Each structure stands twice: as C-alpha cells, then as structure tokens.
Amino acid sequence: xxxxxxxxxxxxxxxxxxxxxxxxxxxxxxxxxxxxxxxxxxxxxxxxxxxxxxxxxxxxxxxxxxxxxxxxxxxxxxxxxxxxxxxxxxxxxxxxxxxxxxxxxxxxxxxxxxxxxxxxxxxxxxxxxxxxxxxxxxxxxxxxxxxxxxxxxxxxxxxxxxxxxxxxxxxxxxxxxxxxxxxxxxxxxxxxxxxxxxxxxxxxxxxxxx
Numbered sequence: 001x002x003x004x005x006x007x008x009x010x011x012x013x014x015x016x017x018x019x020x021x022x023x024x025x026x027x028x029x030x031x032x033x034x035x036x037x038x039x040x041x042x043x044x045x046x047x048x049x050x051x052x053x054x055x056x057x058x059x060x061x062x063x064x065x066x067x068x069x070x071x072x073x074x075x076x077x078x079x080x081x082x083x084x085x086x087x088x089x090x091x092x093x094x095x096x097x098x099x100x101x102x103x104x105x106x107x108x109x110x111x112x113x114x115x116x117x118x119x120x121x122x123x124x125x126x127x128x129x130x131x132x133x134x135x136x137x138x139x140x141x142x143x144x145x146x147x148x149x150x151x152x153x154x155x156x157x158x159x160x161x162x163x164x165x166x167x168x169x170x171x172x173x174x175x176x177x178x179x180x181x182x183x184x185x186x187x188x189x190x191x192x193x194x195x196x197x198x199x200x201x202x203x204x205x206x207x208x209x210x
Contacts, residue, residue, distance in 0.1 A: 032065045064089070108156070110136070110146040117144055121161065125186050127153060127170040137186075139175075165201050166194045173204065 030038075036058050064087065106121045119136060128135045129150030136144040154164050164170050169191045171184055178185040182193045193201050 032062060035065055036061045110144065110148070112144050112146045117146075119144060121158070121172075122174075124162075124172050125175050126172060126184075126189075126191060127162075129168045137189075163197075163201060163204065165197045166192055167196070179205070 039061055040054055040058060108119050108121070109116050110119060111117075119138070123138045123140070125137045125139055127150065128137065130145075132149070133145050133147055134150055134153055136146065138144065150164075150168070150170065154162070154170055157170065161173055162170050163173055165184065171186075171191060175186070176184055179193075180190075182198065184191045184193065
C-alpha cells in the first residue's frame with residue numbers, strides 16, 4: 001500500500017475537529033464508530049484511500065479510542081503522557097501499514113516533540129536507532145527524534161539513496177565521502193559497517209570505484 005505522508009497532517013486536523021465537536025457537546029464524546037467515521041471521512045477528502053488502507057486506519061483508531069475511553073473518568077481527563085503513549089502506538093501501526101514516501105516528493109513527515117516535522121531526504125546524513133526511537137541526523141539542523149522503529153523507517157526509504165549498514169544505523173549513500181576500515185566517517189562520527197551488511201555495502205562501493 002502506498003499513501004502519501006500527507007495523511008499524518010490530515011489525521012491531526014481530523015482529531016482537532018473531533019475535539020471541537022466534543023467541547024460543543026459539553027465534553028460528551030460521540031460513539032467510537034461515529035468518531036472513526038468522521039476521521040475516515042476527513043481523510044477521504046484529503047487523499048484517495050483504498051479499502052484496505054481504510055481498514056488499517058479504522059482498526060488503529062478503534063483500538064486507540066477504546067483504550068483512551070477506558071482511562072476516562074466522569075469529570076476527569078486522562079493524563080497527557082498516558083494518551084500520548086497510546087497515540088504513538090496508533091501512529092506506529094498506521095506508519096507500518098500505510099505510510100510510504102512519495103518518490104516524486106523528496107521528503108517525509110515524522111512526529112517529533114508533539115509536532116509533525118517535514119524532513120527533506122537530501123538533508124539527511126544518517127539515521128540512528130535508539131531502542132523505541134530513531135535519531136535523524138541532518139546536515140545543518142539539530143537531530144530529530146521520533147518514536148518509531150529503525151526497521152519501519154528503513155522500509156519506507158528509497159533503496160537507491162539509503163542503506164542499512166549496521167543494526168543501529170542507516171546512512172544516506174549520497175553523503176558518504178570517506179570510508180576507513182569498514183567505518184563510514186561523517187565529520188567526527190564513525191559509523192561501523194557490520195558483517196551482516198558488509199557485502200551489500202561493498203557491492204555499492206565496487207560499482208562506483210574507479
């Protein structure tokens with residue numbers, strides 16, 4: 001399935017609409033089915049979705065709303081960190097199943113520090129996996145942290161521009177300038193090429209070696 005990353009922005013907008021609706025109803029939330037239906041309707045206006053993509057999104061939000069509602073107590077709101085944790089689970093499920101980078105648009109959107117950040121692929125030096133997070137290291141800006149697995153991000157990057165060279169690292173092939181003893185050097189950072197990925201990386205070098 002291939003859906004533009006634009007879907008994340010549309011989801012955030014849809015959630016905002018639902019929050020306003022809830023306030024207008026004196027904080028009495030609509031049913032889960034009604035909330036999910038509104039989200040898919042909003043997304044349908046923003047981008048074209050296939051039936052399978054709609055199923056994935058509906059499933060992710062049904063689980064999210066069920067979990068969130070369990071934390072709702074009369075007259076109280078759930079803790080922010082609890083809701084954010086389940087929002088991340090929801091978004092990761094949608095990311096893995098639906099979100100791909102549009103190769104005609106050389107950028108992607110990631111969730112970082114409660115914001116949606118646009119990352120231009122040309123600005124990426126390398127990506128480091130940090131347990132539940134990834135750190136996207138950029139040429140001129142501060143690194144961006146996002147809650148997702150390195151594997152799920154790898155699956156959504158163009159193979160001709162990015163390569164996994166270690167369990168914890170993906171590098172931008174266009175930005176490789178120096179390789180020393182199975183280590184890729186980015187300024188003062190040395191990224192090891194592990195045995196598991198060495199053959200593929202050497203093939204890349206051989207094809208471009210003069």
